[in-house]
Amino acid sequence: MNDHKLKTLSSITSWIVFLLFLVVFKNISETPTVPTESLERLLLRNFHIATGSLLFVCSFFRIALWFIFTPQNNNSKLPDFAYAQIHVLQFSLYCAFIAQGISGMMSAWWDGLIQFVPGIDTINHGLWVTVGYLHSAFGFFYITLILFIIFFRIYHMIRYQVFSLNIFA
Amino acid sequence: MKKYLKTAKKRHWLLIIILLSVSFYLPFLIFGAYPFATKTNLSEEAIRDLTSEINLPNYYDSNSSYQKTLPKLTKQQKVLEENAFKNWDGGKCRFCHSIKSGDRDRMAPNLNQIFGKPAGVAKNFTYSEALIQQRESGLMWTPETIDGFISNPQQYIPGNRMKVEGIEDEATRKLIINHLLRESK
Numbered sequence: 001m002n003d004h005k006l007k008t009l010s011s012i013t014s015w016i017v018f019l020l021f022l023v024v025f026k027n028i029s030e031t032p033t034v035p036t037e038s039l040e041r042l043l044l045r046n047f048h049i050a051t052g053s054l055l056f057v058c059s060f061f062r063i064a065l066w067f068i069f070t071p072q073n074n075n076s077k078l079p080d081f082a083y084a085q086i087h088v089l090q091f092s093l094y095c096a097f098i099a100q101g102i103s104g105m106m107s108a109w110w111d112g113l114i115q116f117v118p119g120i121d122t123i124n125h126g127l128w129v130t131v132g133y134l135h136s137a138f139g140f141f142y143i144t145l146i147l148f149i150i151f152f153r154i155y156h157m158i159r160y161q162v163f164s165l166n167i168f169a
Numbered sequence: 170m171k172k173y174l175k176t177a178k179k180r181h182w183l184l185i186i187i188l189l190s191v192s193f194y195l196p197f198l199i200f201g202a203y204p205f206a207t208k209t210n211l212s213e214e215a216i217r218d219l220t221s222e223i224n225l226p227n228y229y230d231s232n233s234s235y236q237k238t239l240p241k242l243t244k245q246q247k248v249l250e251e252n253a254f255k256n257w258d259g260g261k262c263r264f265c266h267s268i269k270s271g272d273r274d275r276m277a278p279n280l281n282q283i284f285g286k287p288a289g290v291a292k293n294f295t296y297s298e299a300l301i302q303q304r305e306s307g308l309m310w311t312p313e314t315i316d317g318f319i320s321n322p323q324q325y326i327p328g329n330r331m332k333v334e335g336i337e338d339e340a341t342r343k344l345i346i347n348h349l350l351r352e353s354k
Contacts, residue, residue, distance in 0.1 A: 034257075035256055069170075072170065073171070085177075091174060126208065129276070130204050136200070137193045140195040140196065148184070
């Protein structure tokens with residue numbers, strides 16, 4: 001596969017991740033206010049597991065592409081060290097989505113919501129609490145990463161006159 | 170092709186480590202969540218010792234004054250009572266607490282037959298130091314103490330892990346207490 005195709009594929013994957021992120025974010029903003037035993041809550045939870053898993057897979061694919069075709073600084077006004085800052089934050093953002101996906105799946109597994117091997121009792125309250133905490137922590141991690149990417153984008157706009165609102169590489 | 174991850178400066182990675190560290194603290198700070206569950210906080214025998222010298226009624230006995238004074242509910246009133254416990258615009262209790270004996274534990278202690286129990290003795294939950302001190306000072310959960318606690322948790326027991334706003338409306342608190350009395354018989 002040539003560089004042009006890889007660049008296009010990376011760009012498409014990034015857009016898919018961005019859109020999935022918006023869907024998941026809307027879902028997690030709404031779900032906590034819905035009563036736990038209602039049908040609506042059940043639907044929202046299952047939708048969260050499905051879209052969250054997709055986000056995990058796409059982020060994993062995006063990171064794989066990252067190593068084959070690393071995003072490049074195409075703006076001559078932006079120094080490489082400044083670009084490296086955004087680059088590291090964006091790379092960490094995809095890693096956060098992967099960590100979020102792994103902890104989310106483990107949480108659902110130990111809560112008995114998903115089963116890879118039917119008929120096995122996977123419910124474990126202690127482990128559910130621990131991975132649930134990690135899932136929440138990684139959630140805060142990607143929110144802070146996005147805020148810092150936006151902060152640096154604004155700073156670069158003022159300092160180097162580089163206009164880019166690209167949060168996801 | 171430039172490999173920016175290799176040429177990134179230490180301070181770039183340092184920011185990531187700082188953000189990750191802060192993020193690991195935030196669930197505790199904001200929600201009062203804790204990464205580990207303590208399976209048993211106090212043995213049955215120790216719980217009996219705490220309650221042996223205190224003469225509290227059996228709140229769940231159908232002959233107790235608490236059960237006798239529980240209002241008979243119409244279908245609509247029952248929904249109202251359940252909503253006070255379950256809903257976001259009510260007490261939000263069910264989002265973290267289970268209540269029925271067979272219910273699985275969630276993020277916060279099970280409230281089944283909570284009245285008449287000492288504070289800080291439920292299973293599968295790691296209590297704050299503040300609540301453990303209250304247990305050692307002899308705090309017992311009764312309809313009156315629960316009412317005080319849920320009206321302003323952080324004022325009632327400063328430093329406890331229930332980081333939700335208190336329920337100012339007295340009628341909603343009454344509905345929640347009635348629900349606790351009714352549902353965990």
